[in-house]
């Protein structure tokens with residue numbers, strides 16, 4: 001499989017403190033890599049670095065992040081704005097909360113798409129309805145006419161994921177996409193991600209502290225502890241034979257997530 005996103009031996013600092021040290025991995029086309037680790041281990045920082053969103057304090061101070069061979073650290077903010085959303089899609093813990101409460105979902109999704117490409121209302125409607133249908137939503141036209149508060153939190157999250165897919169990004173960066181949801185909705189979201197990979201061949205970088213969700217979705221796992229990689233490899237190998245004591249403890253502590 002072709003390599004699409006590569007983190008090449010990177011270090012990241014916030015001010016004087018080194019929070020990521022020598023992290024190195026790659027994400028192939030159509031692959032799902034799960035990054036797991038406890039709170040504060042640096043998972044979100046890795047995703048933010050990929051999006052060029054480390055902020056003023058954050059700095060990629062060693063190594064490179066390459067997307068399709070392009071060094072993202074060398075891209076201007078203007079180039080990154082084109083890449084974000086269109087090439088590298090994002091899904092956050094509460095994708096639904098990024099919707100404005102007083103405008104319909106359809107209007108907001110259309111605006112997000114129009115920030116990247118010229119599209120008529122009719123074309124947008126066709127694409128959005130088709131995508132909602134593909135993901136098994138009942139009455140997709142009603143969803144587009146709804147205000148966020150009219151949908152449950154889980155439904156908002158699932159619509160937020162559809163919104164990220166409207167631009168057909170080649171990579172989805174997902175930060176704790178199931179953490180705010182109850183278990184039955186977690187399962188639906190896991191299935192939605194697997195469907196995205198199956199239907200569109202999208203690569204997914206999934207960050208979670210929940211190894212059950214990672215176990216259900218990922219092909220490869222990277223275990224992060226205090227900013228360093230303590231295990232990295234094929235899911236089955238890591239789960240069967242973790243090389244670090246930290247991963248062993250992580251695996252013991254978490255109940256199995258049923259699909």
Ligand SMILES: Nc1ncnc2c1ncn2[C@@H]1O[C@H](COP(=O)(O)OP(=O)(O)OP(=O)(O)O)[C@@H](O)[C@H]1O
Pocket residue numbers: 014015019037038039040041042043044045046055057209
């Ligand atoms: N903007 C910032 N300025 C300074 N330090 C930061 C900033 N953002 C994160 N950090 C620090 O960097 C380290 C890694 O944080 P990060 O949020 O990446 O961890 P995480 O594994 O995603 O944790 P969580 O699961 O709680 O979100 C932590 O020590 C955190 O305090």
